[in-house]
Amino acid sequence: MNAELQALQDALRAFAREREWEQFHSPKNLASALSVEAAELLEHFQWMTEEQSHTLGEDKKNEIAEEVADVFLYLLQLSDKLGIDPLEAARRKLEINAAKYPVDLAKGSSKKYSDF
Numbered sequence: 017m018n019a020e021l022q023a024l025q026d027a028l029r030a031f032a033r034e035r036e037w038e039q040f041h042s043p044k045n046l047a048s049a050l051s052v053e054a055a056e057l058l059e060h061f062q063w064m065t066e067e068q069s070h071t072l073g074e075d076k077k078n079e080i081a082e083e084v085a086d087v088f089l090y091l092l093q094l095s096d097k098l099g100i101d102p103l104e105a106a107r108r109k110l111e112i113n114a115a116k117y118p119v120d121l122a123k124g125s126s127k128k129y130s131d132f
Contacts, residue, residue, distance in 0.1 A: 017104070
């Protein structure tokens with residue numbers, strides 16, 4: 017795993033241990049917390065137009081950055097609990113998606129994804 021991600025996971029482990037929160041950090045609870053934080057991220061975009069979502073002010077970007085961090089940190093904690101390298105999992109998933117959705121089907125081909 018990437019050294020920076022490993023250091024962040026180590027810091028998260030220490031943070032939870034120091035507060036005696038490990039008892040609450042089951043995979044189920046971490047997945048639930050991740051879902052809640054993802055919903056809080058989405059809430060910032062609720063009712064925005066597409067254009068508005070592309071032209072956020074600095075204050076709004078900062079608020080969203082905090083939610084992005086919460087989602088990322090819970091994902092790292094969940095990955096750590098399950099022994100999953102998130103970077104390796106992402107690389108594998110990208111390969112799977114590349115095979116599942118080849119470029120030639122996305123660019124002007126008469127056969128489209130909806131034909132599958």
